[in-house]
Structure formats: structure tokens, C-alpha cells
Amino acid sequence: MTEPTPAVLDEPIPEGHEPSGKRGARVITREMVTMLTVPPILVAAVFGGFVWWRQTAELDVVEANQLRWSLLINSRFHEVFPSWNPMDWHAPFPSWNPATWYDGPLLQGLIWEHVLLTVVSAVIVVAIAVPLGVMLTRGGLKVLAPIVVGIANAGQAAPSVGLIVLLFLWLDGGFWTAIIALSLYGILPVLRNTIVGIQGVDPTLVEAGRGIGMTGWMTLFKVELPLSVPVIMAGVRTSLVLIAGTASLACFIDAGGLGEILQTGISLFKFSLMVTGAVLIALLALLIEWLGRVLELLTRPKGI
Amino acid sequence: MWNFVKERWDLILYNALQHANLVFQAVLVATIVAILLAVVVNKFRMLESVANTLSAIGLTVPSFALVGLLLPVTKIGATTAFICVAFYATLPILRNAVVGFSQVDATLLESAKGMGMTELGILMRVRLPLAWPVIHAGVRTSVQMSMGIAAIAAYVLGPGLGGYIFTGLTQAGNENAVRYALVGTVGIVFVALIADLLMLLLGRLTISKGIRA
Amino acid sequence: MTETGGTNSDRAISGAELRLDNVVKRYPGQKVAAVDSLSLTVPAGEIVTFVGPSGCGKTTSLKMINRLIEPTSGTILIDDQDIRSDSATSLRRKIGYVIQGGSLFPHMTVATNVGVVPKMLGWDSAKISARVDELLDLVGLDPDRYRDRYPRELSGGQQQRVGVARGLAADPPVILMDEPFGAVDPITRQRLQDELISIQRELGKTIVCVTHDIDEAIKLGDRILILQEGAQIAQYDTPENILAAPANDFVADFVGAGSTLKQLSLTRVRALDLNRPTTARVGDDTAPVMQHAEQAGDETVVVLDDRDRPVAWPWLRQMRNNPTVRGEPRENLLTIDQAATLNDALDTMLTSTHSKVIVTGDRDRYLGVLDFETVTDHMRHAEREAAEHVEQAQRENGVPGQGRHERTPEDSHD
Numbered sequence: 053m054t055e056p057t058p059a060v061l062d063e064p065i066p067e068g069h070e071p072s073g074k075r076g077a078r079v080i081t082r083e084m085v086t087m088l089t090v091p092p093i094l095v096a097a098v099f100g101g102f103v104w105w106r107q108t109a110e111l112d113v114v115e116a117n118q119l120r121w122s123l124l125i126n127s128r129f130h131e132v133f134p135s136w137n138p139m140d141w142h143a144p145f146p147s148w149n150p151a152t153w154y155d156g157p158l159l160q161g162l163i164w165e166h167v168l169l170t171v172v173s174a175v176i177v178v179a180i181a182v183p184l185g186v187m188l189t190r191g192g193l194k195v196l197a198p199i200v201v202g203i204a205n206a207g208q209a210a211p212s213v214g215l216i217v218l219l220f221l222w223l224d225g226g227f228w229t230a231i232i233a234l235s236l237y238g239i240l241p242v243l244r245n246t247i248v249g250i251q252g253v254d255p256t257l258v259e260a261g262r263g264i265g266m267t268g269w270m271t272l273f274k275v276e277l278p279l280s281v282p283v284i285m286a287g288v289r290t291s292l293v294l295i296a297g298t299a300s301l302a303c304f305i306d307a308g309g310l311g312e313i314l315q316t317g318i319s320l321f322k323f324s325l326m327v328t329g330a331v332l333i334a335l336l337a338l339l340i341e342w343l344g345r346v347l348e349l350l351t352r353p354k355g356i
Numbered sequence: 357m358w359n360f361v362k363e364r365w366d367l368i369l370y371n372a373l374q375h376a377n378l379v380f381q382a383v384l385v386a387t388i389v390a391i392l393l394a395v396v397v398n399k400f401r402m403l404e405s406v407a408n409t410l411s412a413i414g415l416t417v418p419s420f421a422l423v424g425l426l427l428p429v430t431k432i433g434a435t436t437a438f439i440c441v442a443f444y445a446t447l448p449i450l451r452n453a454v455v456g457f458s459q460v461d462a463t464l465l466e467s468a469k470g471m472g473m474t475e476l477g478i479l480m481r482v483r484l485p486l487a488w489p490v491i492h493a494g495v496r497t498s499v500q501m502s503m504g505i506a507a508i509a510a511y512v513l514g515p516g517l518g519g520y521i522f523t524g525l526t527q528a529g530n531e532n533a534v535r536y537a538l539v540g541t542v543g544i545v546f547v548a549l550i551a552d553l554l555m556l557l558l559g560r561l562t563i564s565k566g567i568r569a
Numbered sequence: 570m571t572e573t574g575g576t577n578s579d580r581a582i583s584g585a586e587l588r589l590d591n592v593v594k595r596y597p598g599q600k601v602a603a604v605d606s607l608s609l610t611v612p613a614g615e616i617v618t619f620v621g622p623s624g625c626g627k628t629t630s631l632k633m634i635n636r637l638i639e640p641t642s643g644t645i646l647i648d649d650q651d652i653r654s655d656s657a658t659s660l661r662r663k664i665g666y667v668i669q670g671g672s673l674f675p676h677m678t679v680a681t682n683v684g685v686v687p688k689m690l691g692w693d694s695a696k697i698s699a700r701v702d703e704l705l706d707l708v709g710l711d712p713d714r715y716r717d718r719y720p721r722e723l724s725g726g727q728q729q730r731v732g733v734a735r736g737l738a739a740d741p742p743v744i745l746m747d748e749p750f751g752a753v754d755p756i757t758r759q760r761l762q763d764e765l766i767s768i769q770r771e772l773g774k775t776i777v778c779v780t781h782d783i784d785e786a787i788k789l790g791d792r793i794l795i796l797q798e799g800a801q802i803a804q805y806d807t808p809e810n811i812l813a814a815p816a817n818d819f820v821a822d823f824v825g826a827g828s829t830l831k832q833l834s835l836t837r838v839r840a841l842d843l844n845r846p847t848t849a850r851v852g853d854d855t856a857p858v859m860q861h862a863e864q865a866g867d868e869t870v871v872v873l874d875d876r877d878r879p880v881a882w883p884w885l886r887q888m889r890n891n892p893t894v895r896g897e898p899r900e901n902l903l904t905i906d907q908a909a910t911l912n913d914a915l916d917t918m919l920t921s922t923h924s925k926v927i928v929t930g931d932r933d934r935y936l937g938v939l940d941f942e943t944v945t946d947h948m949r950h951a952e953r954e955a956a957e958h959v960e961q962a963q964r965e966n967g968v969p970g971q972g973r974h975e976r977t978p979e980d981s982h983d
Contacts (some may be wrong), residue, residue: 087412217537263635
């Protein structure tokens with residue numbers, strides 16, 4: 053029937069023509085697709101190139117020593133679990149040699165150190181910055197929020213090297229000093245985005261929550277936090293990138309990481325080591341950024 | 357601490373100016389390069405996502421890694437520092453310039469064309485002034501970011517205050533170590549603050565009153 | 570006459586009486602009180618609309634009822650019980666709250682949004698989902714189609730419908746609405762208003778509705794509260810009385826000129842006689858229906874579904890091609906509720922090529938068809954009566970009421 057002018061003014065979304073194919077799916081833009089596909093391909097290609105070069109190039113003694121695979125990444129699984137063979141499904145449970153358990157971490161090597169520095173710092177950052185950011189949007193602390201956001205914006209000018217070196221001089225070197233420095237440096241983006249994200253939640257939705265009888269905590273956990281997750285997670289990604297980059301400076305204070313290869317390369321003035329160190333640092337940073345994006349996508353509530 | 361600074365005041369001031377100078381030159385070059393790139397990107401729309409992807413990847417690469425990649429080509433010294441700072445400075449400006457240009461109202465461009473302006477005239481008198489607030493914000497971000505990157509570039513003997521931080525590192529145990537590191541770190545924060553104020557002033561002077569937020 | 574407090578004895582009332590007693594709201598640092606000693610009784614089961622210029626304190630007054638704003642002094646009673654006798658959150662769970670645009674939580678599905686309050690009240694999930702479906706049906710959304718959608722996938726009008734359903738979810742005796750239909754286009758707004766009136770006819774809640782639109786206030790309200798600065802009551806009465814006898818110049822100005830046209834928004838479609846042209850069911854054989862229609866001299870046939878809801882309105886020549894009568898998605902057919910005003914009816918007729926409009930009752934059940942002539946006849950009649958009224962008043966008083974010549978005569982139909 054077409055005759056009475058079909059005044060379907062109330063139905064701008066016609067049936068069968070949903071905005072994104074699958075109903076309720078998260079909106080994925082083209083740029084997100086590019087950023088989710090290009091970096092891993094790039095990383096795989098460059099890393100493949102590196103492996104090929106490492107196996108075929110003629111290295112001198114110093115180079116060969118500095119670029120041993122066991123120095124880059126090493127696992128002690130076979131030492132600790134001598135009989136573990138995932139292929140053998142008759143004996144899936146490994147025998148365990150407890151004598152070797154305390155000899156060192158299961159995974160070793162510069163790559164692993166770098167990852168560990170980044171992940172531990174990032175976890176600490178999230179654990180501190182998100183609750184702190186939430187607190188700064190509540191009650192009397194609200195007045196401090198603009199100051200914190202201002203400091204967070206200015207904080208990017210503070211040189212990361214300076215922070216690391218000062219903490220080193222104060223606390224001495226090592227893994228945990230590096231962790232403190234990285235966490236301090238990475239906390240600002242997450243803190244800022246948590247505050248901005250929660251403040252950015254439509255106030256009428258918060259009032260709607262209160263108006264239908266939600267308590268303060270319910271409004272926070274059911275309305276404000278879910279709606280600010282995308283902004284908070286963008287901050288987490290920024291923070292991950294900052295931490296992964298700054299972790300390359302951990303070598304200055306004896307906390308390991310891939311920076312060591314680059315540092316050795318610069319002090320020995322060996323181009324092969326410099327480039328290897330630089331490339332590996334860059335690849336790991338790209339990979340971590342990519343993981344941040346995946347995390348961002350997965351944690352985003354549906355419907356937004 | 358006060359005596360330490362007083363004794364070396366001239367040198368510290370000199371290094372601060374060097375630091376500012378390095379950042380200023382690098383950001384200046386970066387701005388010009390970024391705007392030119394943005395003009396090209398704006399002409400071919402398909403390049404937009406390429407530019408955005410590249411700048412996102414570029415910003416992810418840690419500056420220390422770029423230093424390592426540049427060293428074999430540019431050797432130790434100011435050149436490496438300059439290229440490194442300029443590279444990172446370009447990326448936020450490029451991103452903002454692309455956005456800024458694409459936000460310029462198409463009808464304004466058409467009316468400018470209709471008045472008989474040349475391509476260059478439209479760029480200089482319509483597109484650039486209208487996109488300038490967004491580009492300016494990108495430049496401001498770049499300046500702040502460059503301050504920290506210049507500090508890292510001091511590891512390969514780039515000019516500026518970063519040198520003090522590495523002096524502090526190598527003199528660990530010495531009573532002056534902390535002072536050196538503090539002078540370097542706090543000095544850079546100061547330079548960054550002053551630079552930011554100058555950038556605000558520049559914005560006041562260069563952004564047309566008609567479109568100022 | 571439109572429904573007033575006195576005429577609802579024949580329907581179920583699930584609302585509760587709401588009383589405000591000397592309620593004051595004074596913000597610190599402000600000399601003038603935002604709400605200055607407001608006393609008001611809203612009878613159970615009525616819609617009261619709060620209107621007034623912006624800043625008159627109408628929203629503040631509303632939000633004091635569910636304690637989003639705490640009054641500085643005074644008491645508010647629901648069913649003779651002080652609202653402060655319980656915690657604010659448990660009070661709010663017993664009061665429906667509907668806001669402009671629906672204010673749906675974008676990260677929750679329609680069903681979750683509607684079920685939020687029942688869930689907080691600890692209903693079990695089977696009861697919640699049954700309630701959700703019932704409410705979606707009540708507000709005219711097919712539960713199977715809309716239950717699992719996110720607000721982003723709904724049009725503005727649909728979001729607002731879900732917002733109303735959320736307000737009704739826990740079957741609260743009192744519902745507060747803050748500019749409920751402010752964010753949708755005029756035609757959708759008219760539909761939503763009709764639906765609200767229809768729902769209210771069925772449920773008999775106590776509804777307080779804030780609006781800045783006097784036409785909306787007249788249409789929705791059993792009573793209208795017109796507020797001046799500081800929530801001073803300018804007039805609190807039925808729409809008819811306010812139009813007929815504005816209490817003062819402020820009310821007269823606010824109600825505005827052109828009140829003969831306002832008369833159109835005062836008269837409901839149900840007051841007029843409806844035509845009953847030929848109807849058919851979806852799936853009926855076409856031939857006998859056509860024969861019946863031709864005998865009755867009808868050019869069109871109203872097609873109803875199994876729940877008596879009109880689904881299509883074809884011309885005879887359009888039906889000829891199909892052996893059985895066919896329906897269409899119900900949303901494609903523009904109908905009006907019997908509570909719609911003549912103003913709405915005329916609007917709808919003008920967009921339709923029939924120059925008629927289908928009128929429905931509770932749950933969209935078909936009632937009849939209203940045509941243009943009936944409306945114009947009614948208007949002519951009403952105008953004549955109004956003129957007589959004014960003449961009579963002039964004869965009695967000797968003066969035409971203090972410079973307000975356009976003063977509205979009593980609503981005269983009924």
C-alpha cells in the first residue's frame with residue numbers, strides 16, 4: 053500500500069538495514085581495521101628479516117656473543133620440567149625437578165625482561181591510576197581534578213631519562229627502581245583519561261541512574277565506569293606505549309631490557325648491534341601498542 | 357645545590373638556550389614539512405589513512421630506538437639529535453594539519469575559487485588561516501614532546517640540558533651526581549613551561565580573532 | 570470535555586495521591602528562593618503538568634519529589650507518607666522517572682534498560698523478562714524485535730518509548746516526567762503524547778510532567794500548574810478553566826493569543842462522531858470484502874490484524890490485484906489515538922491523501938475513521954457557540970473583559 057503517504061517519520065532505521073551488519077556489534081571504523089592489521093604484519097615481516105639476517109650473516113665474535121638467541125629469549129622449562137613434551141599426550145603432566153626451581157625465572161632473556169618491565173608497570177599503573185582518577189571525580193576531591201589534568205598534560209614534557217636517573221641515584225638500580233620510574237611516568241595518561249572519561253559521561257545519564265534509584269556506587273559501576281571504558285582504555289594504550297619506549301632506557305640503571313643491545317652497540321660503536329637493538333625495541337613497542345588496541349576493542353561495552 | 361647552580365649558571369643558561377634552540381629549529385622544520393605533507397594528503401583523500409597509520413606507527417617507535425637507527429648514518433652529534441627530534445615533532449603536526457585542512461568548509465573554498473584566487477592564494481589566505489588553530493595545537497604538543505626527546509638525544513652528545521642528566525648517571529656515587537641530574541631534569545621542565553607560554557602567546561597573535569575559541 | 574478529575578471513576582487507578590506542603594528550596598548564596606513555599610495536591614490517578622517560563626522552578630519542584638534535590642523546608646507526602654521516611658534510593662525505586670530523550674544507558678540493551686529498576690528491587694529474572702516484554706508491548710514496540718537492541722539502534726521516538734517503559738517498569742504509583750518529549754520531531758511527539766494518554770487511561774498512575782510547551786500541557790494534563798518565578802502558583806486548574814478564565818495577566822500572556830486555535834488542542838477526537846467504513850481482517854478473501862465496500866459506498870477498506878489493530882488502509886483498486894487481504898508492518902500506517910486533539914487530527918489528515926484519519930483506542934485497537942468534514946463542522950459549531958457566549962457575557966457585564974478581547978470562552982462542546 054502506497055496511497056496514504058507513508059509517514060514513517062518514527063523509523064529512520066529500517067528493518068534489515070542495521071548500521072553494522074550484525075546487530076549489537078561494536079562499531080569498527082576503517083582506521084581501526086588498518087591499525088589492527090598493518091602493525092602486526094609489519095612486525096612479523098621485519099622480525100622475519102632479522103631472523104634471516106641473524107642466521108645467515110657472518111658475525112664476528114663480539115656480535116655473535118651479543119646476539120646469542122639465549123641472551124634474547126631463553127626458557128628454563130626443560131630444566132625445571134625435564135620430561136615435558138606437549139606432543140606426547142600419554143604423559144601430559146610434566147615431571148618437575150624442584151632442585152632447579154629457584155635457580156632463576158622460568159623465562160629469561162632481554163626480550164622477556166623488556167616485556168616484564170612493561171607489563172608489571174602497566175598493571176601497577178592501572179591499579180593505581182583508575183581508582184585514583186575515580187576518587188578525583190567524587191565529592192570534595194573534585195576541585196583537584198583540573199589541577200591533576202593540567203599536571204598530566206604538562207607532564208609529557210618531563211624527560212623520562214631524568215626521572216629514571218634521579219630514581220637510580222636515590223634508590224640504586226635494578227628491576228624495581230625501573231618499575232617505579234616506569235609506573236610514575238605511565239600513570240599520568242591513565243589518570244587523566246579516567247578523570248576526563250568519567251567527567252565526559254553525559255550528566256543526564258548519571259542523573260537518570262540516580263533518579264531511578266541507583267546508589268552512588270551502582271551509578272559508578274553500572275553507568276559511569278562502563279561508559280568511560282573507551283576513554284580509559286585509550287589512556288592505557290598511550291601509557292603502554294610510553295612505558296614500552298621508556299623501558300628501553302632501563303638498561304642505564306642495570307634493569308635490563310632490549311636497550312642493553314643498543315647501549316652496547318653504541319659504546320662499542322658496532323652498527324650491527326645498534327640496528328639490531330633499535331629494531332627489536334621498535335618491534336616490541338609496536339607489538340605492545342597493537343595489544344593495547346586489541347584490549348581497547350575487547351573491553352569496549354557493546355552498544356557504544 | 358644553590359651554590360652548584362650559581363657556579364655553573366652561565367653554562368646552564370647556555371645549555372638551556374641550546375636545548376630550546378634545538379627544539380625550536382626542529383619544530384620549525386617539522387611544521388613546514390608537516391604542512392606540505394598535509395597539503396598533498398589533503399589533495400589525495402586515500403592518503404589520509406596512510407598518513408594517520410604512519411604517524412601512529414612513528415609515534416610508537418621509542419625515541420631511543422630511532423637514535424640507534426640513525427647513528428650508523430648520521431654519526432654521533434647534533435645532526436642525529438636534530439633529525440630525531442624533528443621526526444617526532446612532525447607526526448602530531450601532520451595529524452592535526454590533515455584534520456584541520458579537512459575541516460575547512462568546502463563552500464568557502466568554492467567561493468574563494470569563484471573569486472579567482474589561485475591554488476596558492478587559497479592555501480595561504482583561506483585554508484591555512486582556517487586550519488591554523490588545529491595545526492597550532494599540534495605544534496604545541498610537538499614542542500612539549502620534543503623537550504623530552506632532546507634529552508634522550510643527548511645520549512649521543514646532542515646539545516642541550518640532557519647532557520647534565522647523563523653526567524649525573526655516569527658520576528653516580530659522586531656527591532654532585534644528583535645535582536647534575538636535577539639541573540638537567542628541572543631545567544628541561546622549566547624550558548618546556550616557558551616554551552608553552554610562548555606558544556600560547558603565538559596562538560594569541562596568529563589565530564584570527566574571528567575563529568578563536 | 571476532556572478527561573478531568575471527576576470523570577475517571579470508571580477506570581482503575583493505581584496511582585497515589587501526591588501532596589506538597591509549603592515546600593521551599595533555597596540555594597546557598599542566592600537571595601531569591603528557587604521554590605518559595607509551594608503547596609499542591611495532585612489527586613491519585615491524574616496527570617498534572619507543570620508549565621512556566623524557564624527558571625520558574627518547575628524542574629526543581631519535580632526533582633524534589635524524588636529527592637534528586639532535597640527541599641530546604643516543607644514536606645512532600647505520597648499516599649500520606651513523608652518521602653523522607655525512607656532512604657532516597659528506595660524512594661526513587663518506587664517513583665518512575667522519565668527524562669527528555671529517554672536517557673537510556675547506551676551500553677545496555679533495551680531489555681536491560683527497562684529491567685534496571687526491577688533488578689534493583691530483586692525480582693527474579695523470569696519475572697523481569699516477562700515484565701519487560703509486557704511493557705514493550707504496552708509502549709508499542711514488538712518485544713521480539715526490540716528486546717535485544719541497543720539504544721543506538723533505535724530512532725528518537727523509539728528511545729523515548731523505551732524511556733517511558735523504564736519509568737513504568739516497577740509499576741510505581743507515581744511517575745515523574747521531565748520534558749519527556751522535548752527531543753523528538755513534532756509528529757513523533759504528537760504520537761508519543763497520544764500513546765501516553767492511552768497508557769494512562771489504562772493504568773491510572775499519578776503523573777507529574779514538566780514541560781515548557783503550553784500546548785503539550787493542555788493536551789496531557791488533567792490539571793495544569795502554571796508557575797511564575799520562585800515556583801509561585803499562577804494558576805492550578807483544569808485546562809478548560811485555565812483557557813476560559815485565566816487567573817491573571819501572567820497566565821493570559823503565557824497561554825497566549827489565538828486561543829480559538831488552542832480550542833482545537835482542547836477538544837479530543839473522542840468527542841466527535843467517527844465513521845465506521847468497511848473493515849477486513851488480514852487473510853480474508855478479497856471478493857466479499859470488496860462487494861461489501863462497494864455496497865456501502867466506501868472507496869477504502871481498513872484492514873485489521875488479529876488484535877483489532879489497523880495495519881493497512883488500501884483503496885479498493887489496490888486490493889483488486891490480490892486474492893486475499895494483505896497487511897503491512899503496523900508502523901507504516903499513521904493513525905491517531907482517540908485522545909488526540911483536533912489539532913493533531915488535522916495535522917495527520919493533511920499529510921495523508923485520504924483526508925481522513927484512522928482513530929484507535931487502548932492498545933491501538935481500531936475505533937473508526939474521522940474525516941475532515943466532521944472536524945470543520947465541529948469547529949463551526951463551537952465557534953458559533955463561543956460567539957454567543959461572549960455576547961451573553963458582554964450583555965451581563967456591559968464591558969468586554971479588561972482589554973483581553975480574545976479571552977477564551979468556555980469550552981462548549983460535550
